Amino acid sequence: MSKINDEVLPANNVYSADFGDKAKLPIPPGRRFAILTCMDARLDPAKFAGLSEGDAHVIRNAGGRASDDAIRSLVISYKLLGTQEWFVIHHTDCGMLTFTNEIMSDLLASSLKTSSVDKNGWHHCCPINT
Numbered sequence: 001m002s003k004i005n006d007e008v009l010p011a012n013n014v015y016s017a018d019f020g021d022k023a024k025l026p027i028p029p030g031r032r033f034a035i036l037t038c039m040d041a042r043l044d045p046a047k048f049a050g051l052s053e054g055d056a057h058v059i060r061n062a063g064g065r066a067s068d069d070a071i072r073s074l075v076i077s078y079k080l081l082g083t084q085e086w087f088v089i090h091h092t093d094c095g096m097l098t099f100t101n102e103i104m105s106d107l108l109a110s111s112l113k114t115s116s117v118d119k120n121g122w123h124h125c126c127p128i129n130t
């Protein structure tokens, strides 16, 4: 088991043990809105939008793009689950602005290992988190 797994599973056990009546929340979001935003780990939609469990749908992907899958989720959110407003929220310093599809294609074509970035651009090198 990985170190992360050893951290996430106990945290989930604590969270689920404390879930209580939230298990009885209805499937449709109580505040009837959805947010499409970036997957950036520095963003916490619950905090920046003041959300609690059951409040809103949060759809995330790299860059908070209205991709086919994101649009599918938003359509389900509206048509089947009653959301009335959608927010598309981007942020400063988004990592998606650091590369192009061509750069990603070149990186993947030459190695499947994690790449790193510096002032000269993206390189095959060391894992980012070592």
Ligand SMILES: [Zn+2]
Pocket (backbone or CB within 6 Å): 038, 039, 040, 062, 063, 064, 091, 093, 094, 095, 096
């Ligand atoms: Zn981003």
